Amino acid sequence: MDVEIEILGPMAVRCGGAVQHLQSAQARVAFARLVLAGPEGVTRDELADVIWPGDLPPTWASALRTLVSRLRAFVGPLREEPTNPLVKLGGRYVLTLGDGVRIDVQDAPRAVAAAQEALDAGDVVAAARLATRAADRLRFPFLSEYEGDWVAEQRRRLAEYLVTALEIAGRAALEAGDRGRAALLAEEAAARAPERESVHRCLMAVRGAMGNRGEALRVYQRLRRYLAEHLGVDPSPETEAAYLALLGPSSASSAPGGGATVRHRPVPFVGRRRERATLACAWDRAVRGRRQFVLITGESGIGKTRLLREAGAAMAAGGGLLLVGRCDEGSTVPYQPLVEALDSFVAASPDDPLDAVGPAARDALRLLLPSLGGPCPPGELPEQPALFAALTELLLAAASEPCAVLIDDAHWADPQTVALLRHLMRATADTRLCLVAAARNDLPTSARRAGLDEAMLPFEHAGDATEVALGGLDLAATRALVHKLAGGAGADAPAADPVRRVYARSGGNPFMLLELLRHRAGPGAVPPAVTRLVAAKQAAVGQDATRLLQVAAVTGSSVGFDTMAGAAGLDVLAALDALEALLRAGILAEVTAAVSQHPDRPANYEFRHDVVRQAVDEQLSDARRRHVTSWQRAAPGRGRDTGPRLSRAGAERL
Known part of the structure; x- marks a missing residue:
């Protein structure tokens, strides 16, 4: 029965x-x-x-x-x-x-536990079904007409199960790509349990995946304020890590170059010992009362954002206040990174932070910061000196305790933002502030990067600023990364070393390295994400530079300037301009004559990443490839010892 x-x-x-x-x-x-x-x-x-x-x-x-x-x-x-x-x-x-006999108050908690197991196992369909069924039942009230200690305790216990069910269902919906449903479930969970950090992390992830990074930051800010006001505590390290993760690229696009995102297991952080030590020293000096400026530079995909996040996590773990902002290309928000960073401080402060600034600063900040009603149209903002003074006052209030301001994608900073950074550095000399910015150094034009360099220069001379230039991971760090991704398996390199192969093809660039490891079309294939990145780089450097690249890709491991210019049909000055654009973009590197037995021998040029050469080569038409090889054969003075060699792919297509 x-x-x-x-x-x-x-x-x-x-x-x-x-x-x-x-x-x-x-x-x-x-x-x-x-x-x-x-x-x-x-x-x-x-x-x-x-x-x-x-x-x-x-x-x-x-x-x-x-x-x-x-x-x-x-x-x-x-x-x-x-x-x-x-x-x-x-x-x-x-x-x-x-x-x-089936009893709902016992079956529902068991279903929640089973849903968690299914989610951990990657079965999002089962997790969603079990968690949704449990939540639908747990939403019914427990003895709503009765009071007493025992009834209250049962309600509390069942309410916790309900929140857990909503969180699991929300995470399962997010994994399945149903972001709208995930947002509704996570919002309900956060409203029912404003003190539970895991549901807010879930909601932050959902908003971030929907491309609404500002709303994701506001979720964190509301949580921080609630914890401070009601519990007198700061967010946990896990929540701070999720907050830092918002620095990364939007989930609406993949790594450099755009394209659809693919869910992968978390990537371990390896190497960068010297760079981490430099950042730790800067933070230590800031904590002792001397503000610091650190500029992290490197090419696209080299790991600037990851290093920025890891440094921020270490600073937060040491008791520092962490403020985060980012520059978006073409942003219309005035002083975007500092407004984002200081707005999070205002929104998350349990007390009114405007009490620490003067009346004039309060008026300006109310027009600028979103949490105070701003931003108003740029034409209605106060003059720049008044805005700079107001933001400086607020930053000084934040830096009453050790404070780190992290700015990602600083290469997109407009001149007004760079001017504000310069002003803040001058006005905060004796504060416990560490400003860390990450910027690309491979853009086709160096105008904005030059602004950052100019802003940093006087402080660098005084010992208060430093640049951390990121190169590729070395072979040892690459092996450690592959070892950790494999769960500890395969620590010893076999005779035919696949790690060395992907390292050689990627040049240690973490983005390219990971794409090569993840791509399953074969060890010699170019991953689609790398193809998209290379296409974006070619579009950025222009047509003349792309012609030089095409010649270099067909030629092989290295190529001389005369060969590139001649086969591309460019005059000397146009070819020089194009070559310099490729060097600035980090696509080609000069093989200096210093390593040669003949110092006066002209330098050659080679691709910094072999997978980039292959990506360019695969996009060429047979007609262009025949033109390049025909020109090389016909050109005078192409002796056996000095002439470039065709790439294997190019030779095979002849």
């Missing part, structure tokens, strides 16, 4: 196709107490305390006996055996139900 007991919502017992209800509130709470007690049962006094949570009535003993008799009559049909399931054993009331 199928029996279902529904404690949540309108209490009901479904037995043999019939539905029975308990009319008395006292009978309902007593029945719920007996059901949840299980085989241990409850004493007479414990049952009485639940039924009458205040003072016991004078006739409570006889009233309890009457109530138990009514319950015995109610539960009698729940078992096919002649004995009644509600008995008194050793002074305790025990309700013995069969194994096949």
